[in-house]
Amino acid sequence: MVRMVRAAGLPVALIGMIALCGVLLGRVYSGPLLPQAVAGAAVLSVAISTAVRRLPSWTVAPLSVLALAGYTVLLLRIAARRAELDAPLAQVLVDAARNGIPRMLTAMIPVEPTPDTLVIPLVGAWLAGLAASEVSGRAGWVLLGYTAPVTLFAGTLYVVGPNADAALPPTLGFVALAVLGLVTAPGRAAPRTAPRTVATASDAEPAGRLRRLIGPVVALTVLLALVFAGAPRIAGVVTATPVDPRRYVEPPQVDSLDESPLNRISGWALNPDQHLFDVTPLEGDGLPLVRLAVLNDYDGVTWKVGATYRAAGRVLPTDPPPPGATVEQAVQRLTIADLSGRLLPAVPTPSGVEGTRVAYDAESGTLIRPEGLTAGLTYTVTSARERLDLSGLPVADVPGGPDVARLLTVSDGVPEQLRQLADQLGEENGAPYDRAVAIEQFLATHYRVAADAASGHAYPNLGFFLFGPRNAGGQEGTSEQFAASFAVLARLLGLPSRVVVGFAPRPAGAPPVTGAPSAAGTPSASAAGGPVAVRGADAFAWPEVLFDGVGWVSFNPMPQPDTEPRPVEEDFRPEPEKSEEPPTDAPTPSVAPTAGASAGDVLAESRSGTGRTRVIIAGGVSGTVLLVLAGLVIALLTMRRALTRRRLHAADPRDRVAGAWLEVGDALRLAGSPPPPDLTATEFAGHAAEAAARAAERVRKPALRTAAPPLDDLAELMNRDAFAPDDIDQTQADHAGTQAAAYVTALRAHRPWWRRLLWSVHPGPLRWAGKRR
Numbered sequence: 001m002v003r004m005v006r007a008a009g010l011p012v013a014l015i016g017m018i019a020l021c022g023v024l025l026g027r028v029y030s031g032p033l034l035p036q037a038v039a040g041a042a043v044l045s046v047a048i049s050t051a052v053r054r055l056p057s058w059t060v061a062p063l064s065v066l067a068l069a070g071y072t073v074l075l076l077r078i079a080a081r082r083a084e085l086d087a088p089l090a091q092v093l094v095d096a097a098r099n100g101i102p103r104m105l106t107a108m109i110p111v112e113p114t115p116d117t118l119v120i121p122l123v124g125a126w127l128a129g130l131a132a133s134e135v136s137g138r139a140g141w142v143l144l145g146y147t148a149p150v151t152l153f154a155g156t157l158y159v160v161g162p163n164a165d166a167a168l169p170p171t172l173g174f175v176a177l178a179v180l181g182l183v184t185a186p187g188r189a190a191p192r193t194a195p196r197t198v199a200t201a202s203d204a205e206p207a208g209r210l211r212r213l214i215g216p217v218v219a220l221t222v223l224l225a226l227v228f229a230g231a232p233r234i235a236g237v238v239t240a241t242p243v244d245p246r247r248y249v250e251p252p253q254v255d256s257l258d259e260s261p262l263n264r265i266s267g268w269a270l271n272p273d274q275h276l277f278d279v280t281p282l283e284g285d286g287l288p289l290v291r292l293a294v295l296n297d298y299d300g301v302t303w304k305v306g307a308t309y310r311a312a313g314r315v316l317p318t319d320p321p322p323p324g325a326t327v328e329q330a331v332q333r334l335t336i337a338d339l340s341g342r343l344l345p346a347v348p349t350p351s352g353v354e355g356t357r358v359a360y361d362a363e364s365g366t367l368i369r370p371e372g373l374t375a376g377l378t379y380t381v382t383s384a385r386e387r388l389d390l391s392g393l394p395v396a397d398v399p400g401g402p403d404v405a406r407l408l409t410v411s412d413g414v415p416e417q418l419r420q421l422a423d424q425l426g427e428e429n430g431a432p433y434d435r436a437v438a439i440e441q442f443l444a445t446h447y448r449v450a451a452d453a454a455s456g457h458a459y460p461n462l463g464f465f466l467f468g469p470r471n472a473g474g475q476e477g478t479s480e481q482f483a484a485s486f487a488v489l490a491r492l493l494g495l496p497s498r499v500v501v502g503f504a505p506r507p508a509g510a511p512p513v514t515g516a517p518s519a520a521g522t523p524s525a526s527a528a529g530g531p532v533a534v535r536g537a538d539a540f541a542w543p544e545v546l547f548d549g550v551g552w553v554s555f556n557p558m559p560q561p562d563t564e565p566r567p568v569e570e571d572f573r574p575e576p577e578k579s580e581e582p583p584t585d586a587p588t589p590s591v592a593p594t595a596g597a598s599a600g601d602v603l604a605e606s607r608s609g610t611g612r613t614r615v616i617i618a619g620g621v622s623g624t625v626l627l628v629l630a631g632l633v634i635a636l637l638t639m640r641r642a643l644t645r646r647r648l649h650a651a652d653p654r655d656r657v658a659g660a661w662l663e664v665g666d667a668l669r670l671a672g673s674p675p676p677p678d679l680t681a682t683e684f685a686g687h688a689a690e691a692a693a694r695a696a697e698r699v700r701k702p703a704l705r706t707a708a709p710p711l712d713d714l715a716e717l718m719n720r721d722a723f724a725p726d727d728i729d730q731t732q733a734d735h736a737g738t739q740a741a742a743y744v745t746a747l748r749a750h751r752p753w754w755r756r757l758l759w760s761v762h763p764g765p766l767r768w769a770g771k772r773r
Helices: 002-026 033-051 057-082 089-106 115-138 147-163 168-184 198-204 206-239 261-270 402-407 416-427 432-446 459-467 479-492 620-648 653-670 681-697 712-723 730-749 753-759 764-772
Strands: 275-283 290-295 310-312 326-336 350-354 358-361 366-368 378-387 497-503 532-535 539-547 551-554
Touching: 002 033, 002 115, 002 147, 002 168, 033 057, 033 115, 057 089, 057 115, 089 115, 089 310, 115 147, 261 290, 261 479, 261 497, 261 539, 290 366, 416 432, 416 459, 416 479, 432 479, 432 539, 459 479, 479 497, 479 539, 620 653, 620 730, 620 764, 653 681, 653 712, 653 730, 653 764, 681 712, 681 730, 712 730, 730 753
Parallel strands: none
Antiparallel strands: 275 326, 275 532, 290 497, 310 358, 326 378, 350 378, 358 366, 497 539, 539 551
16 A cells, blocks of 8 residues: 555656646636646646556657647647637647747737647646656656656746736645655666675665665755755745746737828718728617727827737736726627728727637727728627716826826927917916816817818827918818827826727717717717617717826817807917027927936836856755855845846846946945935935945045946936937947946945945845835
């Protein structure tokens, strides 16, 4: 009985270790199919290798690979059927083998277990089980055999990255199974040619048993020493945010037709009867707005999507609603008619799609079909409709900082009249909501809708729309010009804004909707039953503004029907031209930095330190203690150097400037002069100069005092990165790194000798970098 338990201990440990890899990876997959498939691969691969152990070793691999092929075909067929893929099985298998890795790394989380996202984990688990069984079971090299499952485990953690919570229970279970395999593993068999002598009788004596225990004891000692030596490194990895490998793989992107669908508004306005698609409400109240695209980026010429679309399954991730908002489920079936491109219309915010393969951008909540739209395509969208709590809008603030920087960016070349108009609208409206309403009312009062207005929303187009003579076609446009003008004026007044392109479905005979509502809500019409045709006249664009604690609020700058606009000249007072001094060439930032955000928070370090710790076991308890201490020092030194090297030698010049800034901040903390979190870049540089001067004064011998370089250039680069990031080049980034390194060296030189020794191994910068993430 004991022998059977010992014989089964190692295979069970290997199966459990590989199955836990499936459990880890399953945290970013939807449904239980992926963990079940990996567990099945672990059981079958280890079982086959164990069952044929008496056969020659060269026969095991062919038998196992044949079984792998059959198991893979079976599982991929199950996955294809569950994903409702209509392609032939042979085509599905070829596509999965060809695109397995990029599809798995670009798929939206939670990943649907389709054939292309399932094949790589399945094959990897099987090969890991085969290699581990052969090396550990047949050859008897248990620790060496653990290389395959440990590599698979580490690879799984790397693939999951920061997209799931810490995996402490599975990791502890993995270690426990590894120890179980070591304890129950049989010793390596003696060579068959070895003569059996009377000396083997000593095996039954205590001395013989003691000698047999030496090997496992030494192995366990090595394992414990490695654990103790790697504890600091492991602790740092657990508390740090891991790198996401998905950022290295380029997901599918929209084509030029969809990059700026705002340009298509004028074409649809001129063809109001063009049949674009049909929508059938299946669940929910009325006919809500259908959104096509969210445009976040404006370069002075075109409003662009600027989204990152990742392959998604039928279940889509959704962010929690803003405080006070209520969420209602809405289900619609849509059938494409004459709508082209790859952007899929859907009611915001989609939480599930059935009927077609899609790619999803979680930030904007929009969809694309990588293969493109075709007439007759039918799909069903389940959406989580948010009804915002707008009671706090009059006193709500707007967010700031790096997370919304792209929503506040206004490129160079803004017409002076446009800036003057923004200043005039904002001078008597201090609250963000009041400024947004002032823009909305000004546009709705002074301009006219014209379906045949010229298309375009570049600065010259907006200038002609806002200030052009009315008798020459100025001061009139489609929703394209109204929404684009609102969004640009909002950004000039410090309001995070974007433009949305969508459709307002309406039953036959109902008048078309001319714009998105004000902050009151979203327009809808009662469903007339059956599909509702969406035509060119139903397409329009509207602006949205982001408010703290509320979310994205839509505004309607379109004029009311049958109203005569007032001349712009009655309410817009342009400033007289100044001829005393020519204007400076220095660009004026359109948005002031948020007072509560420190420069260190603007570009926080987003990657954890890497490095390897190589330790040598001296033996015994004292050797283990020394090994742990030495390993800790080497690990900290290596990780600190790797952190500095990664910061100051990054490929992106902006990352190097931010890394230089973080190096100075860490040095100030190590020197006992941490900078307050609310300092601006210039104030931070002054604080650093004062800290260096105080440190130099403590040095008794003037000859040993080293002057720390000023950080004014580095502060200027940080300010430039916040407002004009494209102006930083490689030379400036190199100068920032050199200046930061010289400052850190001078600051360290003024510390006592024992503090200089601890400077390079202090774990503080590693911990602070983790907190910044």
